[in-house]
Amino acid sequence: xxxxxxxxxxxxxxxxxxxxxxxxxxxxxxxxxxxxxxxxxxxxxxxxxxxxxxxxxxxxxxxxxxxxxxxxxxxxxxxxxxxxxxxxxxxxxxxxxxxxxxxxxxxxxxxxxxxxxxxxxxxxxxxxxxxxxxxxxxxxxxxxxx
Numbered sequence: 052x053x054x055x056x057x058x059x060x061x062x063x064x065x066x067x068x069x070x071x072x073x074x075x076x077x078x079x080x081x082x083x084x085x086x087x088x089x090x091x092x093x094x095x096x097x098x099x100x101x102x103x104x105x106x107x108x109x110x111x112x113x114x115x116x117x118x119x120x121x122x123x124x125x126x127x128x129x130x131x132x133x134x135x136x137x138x139x140x141x142x143x144x145x146x147x148x149x150x151x152x153x154x155x156x157x158x159x160x161x162x163x164x165x166x167x168x169x170x171x172x173x174x175x176x177x178x179x180x181x182x183x184x185x186x187x188x189x190x191x192x193x194x195x196x197x
Contacts, residue, residue: 052088052096052156053132054195055081058105062125062185064175071181072173077122079185083132084148084156092197093156097163100124105191113191123170125185128157128177150178 056078063073080100101118108114117124130153134142148156157177165172175181 052085052092052197053083054096054100055129055132056100056103056193056195057081057185058188058191059125060186060188062183064125064127064173065182065184066176066179072125072175074123074125074171074173076120076188077170078117078124079183080124080126081129081132081183082126082157082160083129084153085133085146086148086152088148088152088156090159093160093163095197096195097160097167099195099197101164101167103193105193118169121169124164124168124172125174126157126161126164126172127175127181127183128153153177 059079060076061074062079063070065071078100102116104116105113106115106117106120106122130144130147133147134144135146136142154177161174
């Protein structure tokens with residue numbers, strides 16, 4: 052499982068010009084899965100994301116988590132996170148989970164985050180062509196993998 056996490060002041064995801072998910076201050080999570088991902092990995096990743104101290108405290112230090120700030124989450128599936136570009140000019144996506152595996156993982160990950168996160172949890176639509184708009188606050192961007 053691989054996640055590109057961005058701290059944002061606002062973000063949205065649209066499909067065919069219609070906003071399907073939007074948040075205020077919080078995190079955008081671009082999420083990719085492999086065939087080997089498990090419930091344990093999903094739980095680990097959810098706990099890691101929610102506990103990361105990447106929001107500023109009163110002294111301006113990155114010392115608070117999204118749990119402590121009550122921030123929102125926007126989760127977007129992105130199989131291209133497993134694109135292998137080491138050879139040739141066309142990325143290979145053989146490590147990315149097939150939809151029959153990835154969709155249940157994505158839905159379960161959303162379920163976990165909705166149960167644990169204090170703020171709003173919005174999402175895109177698995178497999179759809181989406182436009183993601185965000186204002187990266189900081190900027191703060193991290194890549195998490197398990």
